[in-house]
Amino acid sequence: VLAVxxxxxxxxxxxxxxxxxAELLSLSQVLPGPNIVNLSLAVGDxxxxxxxxxxxxxxxxGVPLVIVLSLAVGYQQVASLPWASGAMRGMGAxxxxxxxxxxxxxxxxxxxxPMGRWWAAAFFAASLVASAVLRWPLMPIVFGVGGAAxxxxxxxxxxxxxxxxx
Amino acid sequence: LSLANLWDLFTHLLVLSLLSIGGAITTVSELHRFVVTERxxxxxxxxxxxxxxxxAAPGPNLMFVPLVGFxxxxxxxxxxxxxxxxIPSTVxxxxxxxxxxxxxxxxxxRAFVAGxxxxxxxxxxxxxxxxMRSVGPTTVGVVVTVAVTVxxxxxxxxxxxxxxxxxxxxxxxxxx
Numbered sequence: 001v002l003a004v005x006x007x008x009x010x011x012x013x014x015x016x017x018x019x020x021x022a023e024l025l026s027l028s029q030v031l032p033g034p035n036i037v038n039l040s041l042a043v044g045d046x047x048x049x050x051x052x053x054x055x056x057x058x059x060x061x062g063v064p065l066v067i068v069l070s071l072a073v074g075y076q077q078v079a080s081l082p083w084a085s086g087a088m089r090g091m092g093a094x095x096x097x098x099x100x101x102x103x104x105x106x107x108x109x110x111x112x113x114p115m116g117r118w119w120a121a122a123f124f125a126a127s128l129v130a131s132a133v134l135r136w137p138l139m140p141i142v143f144g145v146g147g148a149a150x151x152x153x154x155x156x157x158x159x160x161x162x163x164x165x166x
Numbered sequence: 167l168s169l170a171n172l173w174d175l176f177t178h179l180l181v182l183s184l185l186s187i188g189g190a191i192t193t194v195s196e197l198h199r200f201v202v203t204e205r206x207x208x209x210x211x212x213x214x215x216x217x218x219x220x221x222a223a224p225g226p227n228l229m230f231v232p233l234v235g236f237x238x239x240x241x242x243x244x245x246x247x248x249x250x251x252x253i254p255s256t257v258x259x260x261x262x263x264x265x266x267x268x269x270x271x272x273x274x275x276r277a278f279v280a281g282x283x284x285x286x287x288x289x290x291x292x293x294x295x296x297x298m299r300s301v302g303p304t305t306v307g308v309v310v311t312v313a314v315t316v317x318x319x320x321x322x323x324x325x326x327x328x329x330x331x332x333x334x335x336x337x338x339x340x341x342x
Contacts, residue, residue, distance in 0.1 A: 031262055033183060033255025034190040034228040041256060042263050053260060061248070064225020068233050069244060071219050083338040088211065090337020091218035092301040093308045094330050097315025098221060099191060100294035104320065106287055114280040123281070127288030131195050132295045135203075138185045138196035141285070146187070149281035157273050157280075 009043065016043075036060065115153045123149040171207070172239055172246050179231070179250030186255060188286030190228035195289070195296040197234060202300070207238045214300040222330040307342040 009015050028038035040060050044052030078084040113120035127145045130136045178200055186193045194217060201207045216237055220230035228251065235247025269275055298304070298312050311333055318324050336342055 028259070031255070031259045031266075032186045033252070033259050034186070034226055036226045037228065037252065037256065038259040038263075041259050045260060045263070050260075057252070057256070060226065061229075064223060064229050065232060065244075065248070067225065068220055068223045068229045069236055069241075071223055072216070072233055072236055075215065075219070082340075085211065086340050086342060087334035087338040088215040088218065089301050089308070090311060090333035090335070090342040091222060091330055092211075092214035092297065093311035093337075093342055094315045094326075094333030095214070095218040095221040096294050096297035096301065097312040098319060098326055098329065099194075099297060100291060100312065101316045101319035102191075103287055103290035103294060104316065106290070110284060110287065113283060114276065115284075120280075120284045122284075124284035124288045127285040128292050129288075131289055131292035135195075135199055137199065138182065138193060138289075141289070142185045142187065145288075146282055146285045149285055150278050151281075153280040154273060154277035157277055161273065 015047065115149075115156055119149075119152055119156070123152075171205075172242060174205075175201075175235065175238065175243065176246045176250040179247055180254050183251050183254040184258065186251075187282050188289060190226070190231065190251070191293055192286055192289035194230065194293040197231070198296055198300060201234060201238065208234070210300040211302060212237050214297055214302075217297060218330070222327065222334075301342075305342070307336075311336065311342050 028035045028042065031038050037057060037060065040056035041053045044054070044056035046052075048055070075084065075088070079088075107124075110120040110124060111117045115123075123145060127141055130141050130145060131138075182193050182196060185196075198213055202210055202213050213234065216233040217230045220227055220233050223229065231251045232244040232248040235243035235245070237243070239246070266275060294312075298308065301308050315329050315333070318329055319326070333342070
């Protein structure tokens with residue numbers, strides 16, 4: 001969906017430049033909430049105020065919501081048949097693979113992290129283990145691992161900023 | 167499901183929404199922990215099927231949230247889940263976007279971006295793992311399907327919808 005949004009807003013409607021889009025996107029990623037929803041909010045707000053934001057989110061979510069709910073109802077009709085539950089298992093495994101691939105593609109960005117690759121890798125590993133192996137709830141992960149990473153990055157940036165200013 | 171349970175789901179999602187740094191997909195393993203492991207409202211298979219359907223259907227991947235809500239409590243569950251997931255992050259995004267745009271050069275903001283990135287990545291890979299485990303017993307078929315999907319998405323530009331179609335066909339044939 002992000003790719004479609006980029007094509008429409010930048011290439012077809014020319015509402016914003018590629019750089020502006022990238023900037024809004026990075027902003028949407030840092031804030032909590034679904035990236036594409038945050039992006040639509042920001043775009044709607046920039047051009048049409050709060051009514052633009054509301055229209056953007058409704059437009060983004062309305063039709064897909066109807067589609068997934070109809071799929072779910074359809075599935076409930078056939079769920080007891082063996083081929084249907086098999087198909088669901090197949091789909092589930094593909095969904096898992098798609099998400100793993102997305103994570104692996106982004107892994108290279110760890111090396112470019114301003115904290116340095118070793119710190120970045122350490123916090124990445126900590127959150128992976130806490131979530132997948134220890135099954136911690138999300139709150140201690142975000143506040144514990146995320147908070148520690150934020151503080152570390154801040155300290156590292158402060159010392160490098162001081163070095164740059166003699 | 168009673169009203170008290172709906173409220174329980176709603177308030178949990180309100181909190182999740184504020185924690186969903188890096189996008190909705192980072193909250194999948196937490197939602198699984200809550201509705202399957204802790205509350206036992208739906209089983210593993212239903213959960214992974216819901217995420218799979220939301221991935222396969224057109225639209226943002228956050229659609230797994232109303233879908234899980236729907237499996238728990240029908241239409242009311244879907245609406246409650248979607249609103250709970252959207253309201254806090256929306257309010258925050260609207261009020262914070264302008265502030266961050268103005269202060270993006272500040273060290274606090276740059277450190278936040280740098281610090282959250284590795285954590286988000288860990289959560290994304292954890293989501294993939296939790297989903298794979300929730301498909302059912304980890305058979306050879308499951309592992310092969312996941313591995314092939316990863317390889318195809320990393321090496322080719324094949325659209326995900328075709329992989330989902332192939333996966334469900336293989337599953338229907340009893341290979342997964």
